[in-house]
Amino acid sequence: MKRVTRLKDLAEGLGVSITTVSKALNDHPDISAKRKKEILDYAKEVNYIPNQVARSFRQQRTKMIGIVISDNSNPFYARVIRGIEETLSVHGYHCVVMNSHEDVDKEIQFIGELRGLNVAGVILTPASGNKKSRELLKNYDIPYVLVNRYIEKDEDTYVVLDDEQAAYMTARHLCSYGNDKIFFLNFLPGVSSAQNRLAGYKRALKEYGVSYESNMVVSGCTNQTDGYESMKRILEKNKPPFCVMCYSDYIAIGAICAIQERGFNLPHDVALCGNDDIGILSFVKPRLTTIGAPKLRMGIASAELLIELLESRQEEEENEGAIKKEEKHIVMKPELIIRETS
Amino acid sequence: MKRVTRLKDLAEGLGVSITTVSKALNDHPDISAKRKKEILDYAKEVNYIPNQVARSFRQQRTKMIGIVISDNSNPFYARVIRGIEETLSVHGYHCVVMNSHEDVDKEIQFIGELRGLNVAGVILTPASGNKKSRELLKNYDIPYVLVNRYIEKDEDTYVVLDDEQAAYMTARHLCSYGNDKIFFLNFLPGVSSAQNRLAGYKRALKEYGVSYESNMVVSGCTNQTDGYESMKRILEKNKPPFCVMCYSDYIAIGAICAIQERGFNLPHDVALCGNDDIGILSFVKPRLTTIGAPKLRMGIASAELLIELLESRQEEEENEGAIKKEEKHIVMKPELIIRETS
C-alpha cells in the first residue's frame, strides 16, 4: 500500500478536491458535516500526517519557538524549559532549544538562525546586559519574552523572580543573627538578576545598620567550583563566625564544601543561604537554606506570555487595526525556605 | 530601507537572476569567483538570512532533529542533550526537544509530530521496552539513534553505557567488603539498562558466591523520593551493616537521606553506590561512590552516529546503489569512582 503523505493522496482516494480535504482537516465551515466526517475518518485510517513544513511555508509562519538559554544542563533552567515546553506543547508549538553559555556572540548567532527558521517567537535568557539581541529581535520583528533576566527594566516583556526582594529576604534573615559579616557570592555583574540581588542585599544591610563593604561581595561566580574557590579565599582571610549569601544553590554547594573542608560547622560557625531551591538538594545534608523560585511556573508564565503576544499579533494582522500591546512584566514572588544551613 | 528577505530581493538589487544568487550562496561551481564574491558581499551587507522553511520545503528535507528524552530536567539527560546539541549544531542541525516522561503513548505521539515536522532524524530514549516507536520510525523511514537504552539488543543503532559491566563493577566492589547483604534499588523493569544492570549484579554475586535473592532487589525506583522510601522500608526490616547499590545518583541521594535519618553512618554501617556521576554531587558530602558515565560523550556519539546515518542515506539516494548500512552499536565503558560512601 502506498504511503499517503499529501492532501492530494487523500483527495484522490476520496474523489474530492484537494481544497475540500484541506478545509475538512482545518475544520472550515464550507464543508458539510457528512463529508467532513468522511474525510477525517479516511485521513485517520491511512494515518495521514499533515506536512508542517509545507504548511509553514504557505502560511509564512511556523509553530516553532526558539528557546535561547544560557545552559540547559543547569537544573534551574532545565525546570524552566520544562515549564515552557509543556505549556507551548498544549498550544501546538514546538521548541528549538539552544545554549548560549552566557556568550553574547553565540546568542546573536542563534537569533539569526532562529530568524532563518522562521520561528513564531523566542524565549530568551539574555547574556550579560547586551542590547544587541533585543535590537535584532525587534528588527526581525520576532515576538519575544525574556526569562529570568531583563535587558532594561521598563522595556521588553519578561518573567523574572523578584531578585531584589529575594536577596533582601535572605540578607535580612542572615542579619537577624546579629553577625555583621555577611559575604555575598554573586553572579556575573552585567546581569540584571545579579544587580538586583546586590540592591536587595544592600537594602537589608542598611536596614540593619550594617555598613556595606564592597570587598565582601564576590562577583562573577557561576558554578560550584567558583563557589568553592571563592569561599576558600574568604576563609583564608576571615575567621568564622560569619554569614554567606550565595547567588545560587550551585554556588552554595561549592561554598559549603570549602567550609566543611576547613572543619567548620554549618550553621554554627557559618550561616549560609543559597537561591533557587533546586530539587536534588532537598535530600542532601546539611539541608540548604535557600530561596524557593517557582522555576516551573516561570517557564509556564513566559510561554503563556509569548502565546498572548502571538495571538494579539495575529489579531492585529486580521483587523488591520494595529492596537500595539504594551510590554508586560511578570515578577514572581520569592519564598525564603529556612532549613539547616542557617 | 526595505528588508531583504528573499533571493529575489538580492537578485533585483544586483541585477542578476534568482538562480544565480542561489548558486552563489550555495557555493555552486557555475558561478565565477568575481560574481560570487559580489553576491556574498551584498548578501552580507543587507544581512540576508535564507528562508530555511522554503529551503526545507523545496528540498523535502529539513536540518531539524527530534530529541525524545524521558526528562530533560534530569541532570543525566541534560548532559546528554547538551552533547547532542553541540555536535549537531556544528553540522548545521537544530534540535526539537521533547520530554516523554517514560510514557509510551506520549513517545508515540511525539514521533508522529516529528514526522509532521519532517525532521531529518530522531534521537530517542525509548520508554519501557516498547516496539511501537521503532516500528513507527521505520514506517516513516526516519533515521534514528537510540541513546542510553535499546529496544532490542541486535537491532537498531544505539549508544549505551555498558550497564551490565557497570553494575558488575559496582556489585563486585561492594561484595569485596565481605558483606553478603547487597540491596539493589533498580529502575523500571522494562528498560534495557535496568535489565542489564540486574544481570551484572547477578554475575558479581555469583562470582563471590553470594546467593541471589530477588527480595533484595527493588524495582521501579525513578527518583530521589523512591530511593528514600525504598531505603526506609529496607531499614525497617534489616539492620546494618549491609550494602546498597543504586541505579542512579538520584536514587542514591534519597537512600542516603533515609540512612542518615536513622542515624547510621556511611560507609561504616552502610556502604552505598550510585551511578551516573552527576556533576552537582561532586561537592556534596559524603561524596558519593558512583559509576562515571560519559554523558556528554554519549550525546556526542549518538549525534555523530545519526549524522553518519543521514550522510550514508544521502549517498544512497545519489548513487541509487543502495548499500544499506548495518546497524551500529556503541557501548561506552563505565568507570567506578570510589569516594566516601563505600
Added chain:
DNA sequence: ATTGATAAAGTTAACGTTAACTATATCGTA
C-alpha cells in the same frame, strides 16, 4: 417561474527555494 441568498463544493495562484534544463559567451584547437 424567477430572483436572490446561502451552502458546499472546486479552481487558481502563491509562499521562497533549488534541481534540471537551456542559452549564451569564451576559448583552444583542428
Added chain:
DNA sequence: TACGATATAGTTAACGTTAACTTTATCAAT
C-alpha cells in the same frame, strides 16, 4: 574559420498547502 568543449549565466517547474476567488446546487420568498 569553424568546431566542440567549457564556463557562466538564465528559465522553468515543482515541492504541499491554503487563502481568495469562482462555480454550482439548493431552497425560500416573491
